[in-house]
Amino acid sequence: MNWSKLKSDIKQIAIPIIAISLYILLGNLIMGKICPMRMLFGIPCPGCGTTRALLLLIQGKFAEAAISNPLWIYIIVLGTIFLFNRYFVISRSVSESITKILKVLIAVAVTLCIVYYIYRMIYWFPDKAPIVYDSENLLERLGILGK
Numbered sequence: 001m002n003w004s005k006l007k008s009d010i011k012q013i014a015i016p017i018i019a020i021s022l023y024i025l026l027g028n029l030i031m032g033k034i035c036p037m038r039m040l041f042g043i044p045c046p047g048c049g050t051t052r053a054l055l056l057l058i059q060g061k062f063a064e065a066a067i068s069n070p071l072w073i074y075i076i077v078l079g080t081i082f083l084f085n086r087y088f089v090i091s092r093s094v095s096e097s098i099t100k101i102l103k104v105l106i107a108v109a110v111t112l113c114i115v116y117y118i119y120r121m122i123y124w125f126p127d128k129a130p131i132v133y134d135s136e137n138l139l140e141r142l143g144i145l146g147k
Contacts, residue, residue, distance in 0.1 A: 002087050042137030046117035049130040050075070068130060071116065074109050078102065
């Protein structure tokens with residue numbers, strides 16, 4: 001385990017983590033949601049259901065997590081590969097090979113996310129959770145979107 005790299009990374013991400021945490025807290029307190037797309041437009045984003053899926057996963061509700069957004073499986077696999085490569089792989093050539101593979105897997109993940117989003121927008125939107133229209137969005141509150 002590369003402890004010095006871990007300590008350095010923690011120092012570098014401390015302020016962004018605090019900022020993201022504040023955003024999540026304030027978004028939840030003010031709007032009751034954390035997704036900027038849902039807050040502004042009232043429509044789900046391509047990652048819709050991922051936070052819910054991860055929270056369900058922590059509770060051991062695997063089937064419900066898979067329904068909410070099955071891409072959580074991919075996120076965990078990619079995260080595990082990244083952490084293993086970042087903190088446990090010593091060989092530079094092995095690390096570079098893993099990084100190349102990881103880049104391909106990330107491209108696949110983004111593609112899957114977009115395809116799954118399109119599918120859910122066609123077949124689920126606007127009334128099957130989590131792909132629902134939220135009429136309590138900012139644009140509607142401000143009268144910019146029609147009522």
